[in-house]
Amino acid sequence: MSINFEGRVAIVTGAGNGLGRSHALALADRGAKVVVNDLGGARDGTGASSDAAMEVVSMIEAAGGEAFAHGANVAKFDEVQDMVSQAMAKWGRVDILINNAGILRDKSFSKMDLADFQLVMDVHLMGSVNCTKAVWEIMREQNYGRIVMTTSASGMYGNFGQTNYGAAKMAVLGFMNTLVLEGGKNNIHVNALAPTAGTRMTEDLLPAAVLDLMTAESVSAGALVLCDESAPTRTILCAGAGGYATANMYETDGIFLPKENQNPDVIVSKWGELSDTADHKALESGGKQTEKFVMKAMAALQG
Secondary structure: OOOOOOOOOEEEEOOOHOOOOOOOOHHHHHHOOEEEOOOOOOOOOOOOHHHHHHHHHHHHHOOOEEEEEOOOOOOOOOHHHHHHHHHHHHOOOOOOEEOOOOOOOEEEEOOOOHHHHHHHHHHHHHHHHHHHHHHHHHHHOOEEEEEEOOOOHHHHHOOOHHHHHHHHHHHHHHHHHHHHHHHHHHHHHEEEEEEEEOOOOOOOOOHHHHHHHOOOHHEEEEEEEEHHOOOOOOEEEEEOOOOEEEEOOOOOOOOOOOOOHOHHHHHEEEEEEHOOOOOOOOOOOOHHHHHHHHHHHHHHOOO
C-alpha cells in the first residue's frame, strides 16, 4: 500500500458511527495510532454514551492496531484539550486531525429556534476550531500536520431546511482557507472533505437502493488521501458512491469603472461583462482580490 500511516497519530472526531468510524478504521488499517473521539449522542446531539467509540477501539485492537477512546464534546475546549493531552502522553505527537463530528437540527428557517441554529454552529464550526486549536502548536513544533475539515454540498450550494448546517459547513471552508496560509511554512496542510454517504444522518432521507451505493468506505478512501504526507492543501474533495471531484470558488475577472460611472445603473448595464466567466480564477488569498481591482484601476489611470 503506497499510502501508509505507520508512526503517525490521528484524531478522528465523531468516530463512533458512520463516516468517522470508517475513517478511524481505515487509518488504523494503514498503520495509524488512532484517538477515537465520540460523545456518543444521537444525531441531534442529545445523550451520550461511550459504547460506540469503545467498539471501534476494540475492532482496531483486534486487528493488531493501537487506539483509545475519548468522549470529549468537541464544542467544549477544555474537554478537547484533555483528549489531546492524553494522546500526547500516550504517543508523543499528533499528526492527523479529521474534524468529522456533527449533528443535525433540520427545520426551515422560519420555524427554526435560534438555539438549534447556535448548537449546530457550536458543534460543526466551533468543534472544528477547538480541535484544531488544541493540536495547532503541536503540529507547528513538529513541523508536520494534516487537518481535514468536513464541509458539505449543503454549505456550498444550499439545502432546504438546513440554514444552520449549511452556514456551519461553509464557515469551515473560510477557516480552512486562512489556516492554509498560516500553516504552510510549518508543513501543515489543511483540506476539506465534502462527503455524501449512507449514514444515520441520511438514512431516512434516501431510498435503500441508493444508500447501498453510498458507502462510508468510499468516502474514507478520499479522506485518507487528504491525510497523507503527499496530500494537497486548500483542496475541497467531494466524495460519494464511488464518485470523486474537487470543488472550487472562482471569481470573474470583472470590470473597472471610473469615478463618474461608479453608480448602480452603470453596474447593472455592465452586468454581463462583469459576470463573464471566460477569465475567472480561483484566488489564493483575500488580498489577491484587492490586488486585482487596484491593478485594474491603476491601468485605467495610466492608459
